[in-house]
Amino acid sequence: DIQMTQSPSSLSASVGDRVTITCRASQSISNYLNWYQQKPGKAPKLLIYAASTLQSGVPSRFSGSGSGTDFTLTISSLQPEDFATYYCQESYSPPPTFGGGTKVEIK
Amino acid sequence: EVQLVESGGGLVQPGGSLRLSCAASGFTFSSYWMSWVRQAPGKGLEWVASIKQDGSEIYYVDSVKGRFTISRDNAKNSLFLQMNSLRAEDTALYYCARIYYGSGVSRFDPWGQGTLVTVSS
Numbered sequence: 001d002i003q004m005t006q007s008p009s010s011l012s013a014s015v016g017d018r019v020t021i022t023c024r025a026s027q028s029i030s031n032y033l034n035w036y037q038q039k040p041g042k043a044p045k046l047l048i049y050a051a052s053t054l055q056s057g058v059p060s061r062f063s064g065s066g067s068g069t070d071f072t073l074t075i076s077s078l079q080p081e082d083f084a085t086y087y088c089q090e091s092y093s094p095p096p097t098f099g100g101g102t103k104v105e106i107k
Numbered sequence: 108e109v110q111l112v113e114s115g116g117g118l119v120q121p122g123g124s125l126r127l128s129c130a131a132s133g134f135t136f137s138s139y140w141m142s143w144v145r146q147a148p149g150k151g152l153e154w155v156a157s158i159k160q161d162g163s164e165i166y167y168v169d170s171v172k173g174r175f176t177i178s179r180d181n182a183k184n185s186l187f188l189q190m191n192s193l194r195a196e197d198t199a200l201y202y203c204a205r206i207y208y209g210s211g212v213s214r215f216d217p218w219g220q221g222t223l224v225t226v227s228s
Contacts, residue, residue, distance in 0.1 A: 031212065038152075043202055043219060044202070045217075045218070046215065046217070049212050049216075050211065050212040055216070091212055091214060095168055097154070098151055098152040099151075
């Protein structure tokens, strides 16, 4: 099975900050990488698929990049509603696996 | 509006059984793979099982093989998870999720609100 490693596991940031979250796959997964946002007490929500394609309705301050084994989720200017936990997920081969999550907290 | 609503969770003793349901609406249920994904309290996301549109292909995470059974009723737009021989480590919030395939990549979208399964004596 493919292992997904996210870093950092948590971070503190201020409104307006640029935030970068990294996800690394244990083997090449091309662009088969999705990002989800989960707010406390809520279900995960798809943000980005195919490594860099923004899901409809997601603000443009979110962006994704990468291919192969290394991927990045960037929030260009952190907003109050962005404080949440973010998960990457590979869909290259079954079983689908998730990263451990990155909790973005208010500084 | 695409919507998934889970039900059937609750408190069950170790070794017991539970059947989860997921009611789908707002899309052609029979056209999509469907999945169950769980989240233990305070932990991350773990895929549990997936089922093809017609039920002809099914996959499970190793830890539930032989104990859990995923199924669907396309006539009733419903997804199920029969959970037997439950263990404490199965305690989690269980989400129903549609597998959406497009642009060459599959993803879980949308997700239901989840149903909580607690295995404890």
